[in-house]
Amino acid sequence: MLEPDNIRKDFPVFREHPDLIYFDNAATTQKPQVVIDAITEFYTHFNANIHRGVYDIAAKATERYEAVRGKVANFIGAPSAKNIVYTSGTTASINLVAQSFLGAQLKAGDEVIISQMEHHANLIPWQMICKAKGATLKVMPIDREGAIDLGTLRVSLSKRTKLIALTHVSNTFGRINPIREVIKIAHQKNIPVLVDGAQSVAHFDIDVSDLDADFFVFSGHKLFGPTGIGILYAKEEHLNAMQPIVFGGDMIKNVSFEKSSFLSAPQCFEAGTTNIAGVIGLGAAIDYLSQYDKKEIKAYLKELREYALSRLQEIKGFSLVGSEEHSSAIISFVIDGVHPHDIATILGAHQIAIRAGNHCTQPLMDFLELPGTSRMSFSIYNLKSEVDRAIEIMQEIHDLMFGA
Amino acid sequence: MTDQLKALYQSVILHHNKEPVGYEKRPEAGMIIEAYNPICGDRFNLYLNIVEGQLEDIHFHGFGCAISKASTSILIKHLKGKSIEEVKQLVAAYFKTVNGEAEDAPEDFAAFAAAKAFPGRMKCATLSWDELNEYLKSVS
Numbered sequence: 001m002l003e004p005d006n007i008r009k010d011f012p013v014f015r016e017h018p019d020l021i022y023f024d025n026a027a028t029t030q031k032p033q034v035v036i037d038a039i040t041e042f043y044t045h046f047n048a049n050i051h052r053g054v055y056d057i058a059a060k061a062t063e064r065y066e067a068v069r070g071k072v073a074n075f076i077g078a079p080s081a082k083n084i085v086y087t088s089g090t091t092a093s094i095n096l097v098a099q100s101f102l103g104a105q106l107k108a109g110d111e112v113i114i115s116q117m118e119h120h121a122n123l124i125p126w127q128m129i130c131k132a133k134g135a136t137l138k139v140m141p142i143d144r145e146g147a148i149d150l151g152t153l154r155v156s157l158s159k160r161t162k163l164i165a166l167t168h169v170s171n172t173f174g175r176i177n178p179i180r181e182v183i184k185i186a187h188q189k190n191i192p193v194l195v196d197g198a199q200s201v202a203h204f205d206i207d208v209s210d211l212d213a214d215f216f217v218f219s220g221h222k223l224f225g226p227t228g229i230g231i232l233y234a235k236e237e238h239l240n241a242m243q244p245i246v247f248g249g250d251m252i253k254n255v256s257f258e259k260s261s262f263l264s265a266p267q268c269f270e271a272g273t274t275n276i277a278g279v280i281g282l283g284a285a286i287d288y289l290s291q292y293d294k295k296e297i298k299a300y301l302k303e304l305r306e307y308a309l310s311r312l313q314e315i316k317g318f319s320l321v322g323s324e325e326h327s328s329a330i331i332s333f334v335i336d337g338v339h340p341h342d343i344a345t346i347l348g349a350h351q352i353a354i355r356a357g358n359h360c361t362q363p364l365m366d367f368l369e370l371p372g373t374s375r376m377s378f379s380i381y382n383l384k385s386e387v388d389r390a391i392e393i394m395q396e397i398h399d400l401m402f403g404a
Numbered sequence: 405m406t407d408q409l410k411a412l413y414q415s416v417i418l419h420h421n422k423e424p425v426g427y428e429k430r431p432e433a434g435m436i437i438e439a440y441n442p443i444c445g446d447r448f449n450l451y452l453n454i455v456e457g458q459l460e461d462i463h464f465h466g467f468g469c470a471i472s473k474a475s476t477s478i479l480i481k482h483l484k485g486k487s488i489e490e491v492k493q494l495v496a497a498y499f500k501t502v503n504g505e506a507e508d509a510p511e512d513f514a515a516f517a518a519a520k521a522f523p524g525r526m527k528c529a530t531l532s533w534d535e536l537n538e539y540l541k542s543v544s
Contacts, residue, residue, distance in 0.1 A: 338470075339468065339469035339470060339473075340444075340469075341444050341446075341469040341471075341525070341528065342469050342470050342471070345409075345412070345522055345524070345525055346409060346413075348522075348524075349406045349408060350406070357445060358444070358445045362442075362445075365445060371446065371447065371467045371468075372444055372445040400409070400413055400418075401413065401418060401421075401470065402418075402422070403418075
């Protein structure tokens with residue numbers, strides 16, 4: 001069994017702010033001491049640039065940096081460390097695939113398919129490359145509970161479809177997408193699929209090989225790691241088909257004024273000095289997370305979500321946005337007559353951190369005909385007593401806004 | 405509820421949120437200004453009729469939080485019927501008041517100074533005023 005009371009003790013932010021109730025984990029998670037220590041250790045004991053120096057600490061930095069690649073591969077079930085590209089985050093990973101993988105092959109009249117619930121980061125990179133190449137961005141519709149229609153998807157695929165990009169879990173309302181089925185359907189027509197794992201990787205057991213995902217992308221900071229480090233997993237055949245788009249040091253084989261040749265993947269996608277401390281922090285975060293059973297994490301967060309949902313029903317005017325089931329540890333909601341930002345401000349003044357707004361999904365908000373929602377997102381250090389405290393404050397909101 | 409919250413959600417703001425002044429669509433207006441905050445999705449249209457240097461008529465409609473809606477309502481209440489010169493003076497006075505700089509301004513402007521304690525909410529207090537101000541700069 002997961003012990004959230006003990007897990008909290010690993011996160012110094014809760015020691016510094018004993019009253020903080022942090023329900024904004026879909027935006028970023030808090031950092032355990034071991035991650036902070038790993039970054040400090042790097043800068044204190046073996047800070048050096050990688051892949052170049054022949055002295056001891058440079059060798060150690062390189063070794064630790066490359067070791068994390070294997071750790072990430074193992075963590076998500078990738079066949080090899082060679083399938084793992086370090087990026088600055090989910091957004092950069094998606095942009096890299098859009099520009100490098102699609103940029104090379106997309107032609108006028110081709111199509112890229114995304115869903116209606118995508119984060120702007122899994123929308124705009126495709127929109128821009130489609131625009132540049134005269135291709136079409138098609139949108140898989142969803143129903144009001146966030147379900148995509150696999151039948152519609154099946155018939156919308158054609159020879160022109162060059163890629164499907166889909167989020168594993170909606171950042172806005174937590175809907176879990178049937179990515180295994182989507183990948184199966186797509187592969188029947190040899191269409192590659194990119195899975196945005198930003199919201200799933202901290203809670204779900206991910207096995208990209210078993211899923212047969214072509215691309216899987218995520219950010220370190222949503223699984224207790226530092227900001228500014230992310231991962232692109234890609235199948236070897238796809239990496240081989242991709243050309244580098246950022247050029248400079250640490251990605252070249254031979255350089256002359258006439259021409260240059262490049263290293264093979266993944267190094268050719270990591271030009272310049274990368275976020276070495278971020279990689280080492282990510283490695284520590286994966287070690288930290290790996291001590292817990294993902295099944296137990298999932299079960300606990302499900303229990304917490306169900307508890308919060310049942311208590312939220314007590315709030316006057318509450319309605320859930322999305323689905324009661326098929327959802328991860330995110331609750332998106334509206335309260336009739338009270339703007340999401342007023343709710344977030346009032347909770348914030350009581351040290352309860354939630355998010356309000358459109359959650360970087362404007363087209364989804366347009367579809368739902370909502371200007372925004374309030375969003376609570378949970379992690380392994382959240383407690384039922386924290387939910388109770390939030391409910392207590394929310395019960396006062398109505399009186400504050402409309403008079404008792 | 406904390407004192408800062410009480411200061412922010414005081415009666416003048418709650419009243420204007422519930423019963424906003426001039427809250428109706430006027431698509432036939434001479435000038436329509438959109439006040440939109442992409443971060444939170446708040447969106448108001450300001451409908452203006454300016455005749456011979458006078459703001460003869462002004463209405464608004466849209467969606468926003470209590471702070472942004474009330475601040476727009478106050479804008480309508482104070483600016484309707486004023487000359488453009490007076491409008492500019494009132495807009496300047498509003499910004500000074502919201503920034504906490506003492507100013508000889510209408511009393512209900514002061515309610516929005518409380519937004520300063522909530523850095524994330526300052527824009528709510530100035531959204532419509534900022535857009536109107538931009539427009540005034542573009543026409544003068």
